[in-house]
Amino acid sequence: MKIQNFKVGATGMDRFFGPLEAQVMNILWDMDHPMTIKEVLASLQTTKTLSFNTIMTVMNRLVEKGALTKTGESRSFHYEPSESREQFLNNQSRELTHELMEEFGSLAVNHMVDVLEEVDPQLIRALEDKIKQWKKET
Template sequence: MKMQNFKFQSSGLGRFFGPLEAKIMEILWSTEQEMTIKDVHHRLDQEKALSFNTVMTVMNRLVEKGVLHKRSQIRSSVYRPVMTREAFMEAQSKELTLDLIEEFGSQAVVHMVDALDQVDPDLLDRLEQKIKELKKDR
């Protein structure tokens, strides 16, 4: 799933979602169960006054974007994330990396390698191991 509007100036979930979308996703990711719009609205309403219809509209847009699954129940619908937060961030970082390489080619890879001097040494070790695995599989 590729999010269409990546925001470079933001951070975290704000790179992929608007502020209310991000809050809704955090609420849904924080629970292990499906939630109704009413459940989510109640949790959001503790922070600031939002109309039920606003929450409903945003949640249905998240369904259209493919990040929420909607299932009808007797009198309402229940929603759950399509994937975990970790899986979502993994998928988005992979898509972003592929887009950068497609658009900028080897230059993007060179800049990523140059940035490695600013990261945790364990990450460098994992990268080295991944490169060895890729070379071995060829």
């Protein structure tokens, strides 16, 4: 599944999904079992009252995007994430990194190394270890 609209200024799952979509995905990931629309609706923590139809529309759009799978029959559909949260984040970060490298090449690498030092100096050591491992394998 490839997210089409990555939002740079957002945080968490809102970078990949709309706010309500992100809430739905987080509920399903946290529960770790298939859920009905009613169950998801009951689990939502919002200040607004949301209708069954709104949640049904959001969940069916997530199915269309490939983020959820839908099983069952008409009145008892169950939804679950098509991949775990960890798999999703791994796949999305890999795709984003690939696109940055493809489009910006050495600029992206230079900026990533600069940011590694700012964010966590241990990430530089992890990068060095990865490069050493890669050199041994080639």
